[in-house]
Structures are given as C-alpha cells and as structure tokens.
Amino acid sequence: MALITIEKVSIIRGGKNVLTDFSASIEPGKITAIIGPNGSGKSTLLGALAGDLPIASGVITIAGRDLKEISVAEQAQLRSVVLQNRNYWLSYTARELIEMGQGPAELARVDAVMQRLDMTRFENQSVTTLSGGEAQRVEIARALILDTPIYLLDEPLSAQDVQSKARIIALLQELRDQGRTVLVIAHIDKSSLSWCDQIIDTLAQ
Numbered sequence: 008m009a010l011i012t013i014e015k016v017s018i019i020r021g022g023k024n025v026l027t028d029f030s031a032s033i034e035p036g037k038i039t040a041i042i043g044p045n046g047s048g049k050s051t052l053l054g055a056l057a058g059d060l061p062i063a064s065g066v067i068t069i070a071g072r073d074l075k076e077i078s079v080a081e082q083a084q085l086r087s088v089v090l091q092n093r094n095y096w097l098s099y100t101a102r103e104l105i106e107m108g109q110g111p112a113e114l115a116r117v118d119a120v121m122q123r124l125d126m127t128r129f130e131n132q133s134v135t136t137l138s139g140g141e142a143q144r145v146e147i148a149r150a151l152i153l154d155t156p157i158y159l160l161d162e163p164l165s166a167q168d169v170q171s172k173a174r175i176i177a178l179l180q181e182l183r184d185q186g187r188t189v190l191v192i193a194h195i196d197k198s199s200l201s202w203c204d205q206i207i208d209t210l211a212q
C-alpha cells in the first residue's frame with residue numbers, strides 16, 4: 008500500500024496553475040524521485056507534501072490520513088525536509104546550526120552524519136562563508152540527524168561533486184534499507200537516477 012498518495016492535486020501560486028489534477032502514489036521503504044523540467048512544480052509539490060504550501064483542490068494522504076488533519080507537531084515527527092533555500096545571515100558555525108534546537112538523541116548522531124558527509128573540515132566555519140555545496144550538506148545533515156519515517160529532499164545533489172554525491176546516495180540508500188521512505192526532487196535525466204526505486208514524472212500526466 009502507498010505511504011503517500013497525491014490525488015488530483017492542484018496548486019495555484021501567484022495566480023498561476025502550477026500543478027493541475029496531479030496524482031501519484033509513493034511506496035513505503037523506497038527512494039522515489041520526482042522529475043520534470045524547470046518550473047514544472049516539483050518544489051511546489053514538495054512544499055505541499057511538507058505541509059508548507061496549501062493545495063487548491065485534491066487530497067494528499069500520509070499513511071491513510073488527510074495531510075490537512077495532521078497537526079504541525081505530528082508532521083514534524085513524520086518527515087524531515089531539505090529545502091533548496093540556504094540564505095544564511097547569522098554567523099553560526101556549521102556544527103552549531105546542525106545542533107541547534109536538537110535533543111540528546113539527535114545530538115548523538117551529529118558526529119557520525121558530519122563524518123559521513125565529509126564535513127569535519129568546515130564544521131567550525133561560519134555558515135555565511137560556506138560554498139554552495141558545503142551549505143547544501145549542512146542542510147542535508149540537519150535532516151539526516153532526525154529520526155523520521157519520511158525524508159523529503161529538494162535536489163539534494165544539485166551542488167555536490169562526484170564523491171559527495173556518492174556519499175549522499177549511500178546515506179539515502181541506508182535510510183531506505185532501514186525501511187524509511189525517501190523522496191527526492193531531481194531535474195536530471197532518468198539515466199542518472201538508477202539509485203532510485205521509483206520515478207514520478209510531473210509532465211507524464
């Protein structure tokens with residue numbers, strides 16, 4: 008049975024129909040990629056799945072429950088989200104930002120996740136001075152220290168070099184192998200998504 012269902016969902020942004028009657032099912036315990044060209048509504052859909060953007064019509068369900076009925080606190084227990092936006096303006100270090108607001112269980116995972124993402128070199132550097140790829144890894148680490156059944160990531164490989172891509176893919180596959188559901192947005196071609204189990208094309212309907 009699908010863990011996440013998107014049923015005839017339409018989303019309007021800035022007065023424009025961004026998604027119209029879009030439907031898809033996301034299987035549990037798999038890595039699913041949502042693909043499509045620029046502007047086809049991938050990030051918008053992720054925002055809706057994360058409960059951050061309202062839908063104009065249709066229904067999104069998670070584990071059989073209408074997303075609209077799931078409280079913000081419950082959603083935080085259900086999913087971790089990596090967005091593309093990384094406009095840091097406060098001069099925290101990478102480690103400080105990753106650890107911010109976290110409890111003992113999450114803090115206990117920080118060292119391992121930072122090591123796996125090859126972040127120790129810049130852990131004490133201000134996030135305002137990080138490169139695009141380093142800052143993206145900070146956001147990925149912030150999500151991966153959380154223990155949730157679902158991970159939603161908006162183009163997590165977009166700023167990464169070949170080695171970092173492989174590291175992130177390995178971590179996402181481990182989450183999948185532990186039974187977590189991973190959803191990534193990509194606008195690369197299907198041939199480079201062999202590490203994903205399911206591909207949903209926003210243009211295919």
Ligand SMILES: Nc1ncnc2c1ncn2[C@@H]1O[C@H](COP(=O)(O)OP(=O)(O)OP(=O)(O)O)[C@@H](O)[C@H]1O
Binds near residue numbers: 048
């Ligand atoms: N805040 C906003 N207000 C109005 N329109 C928006 C807003 N954000 C996005 N849009 C529009 O919604 C459409 C879908 O944008 P979205 O970012 O979801 O596409 P995408 O498929 O993720 O694109 P990309 O591959 O370029 O990241 C675009 O036409 C965009 O101009």
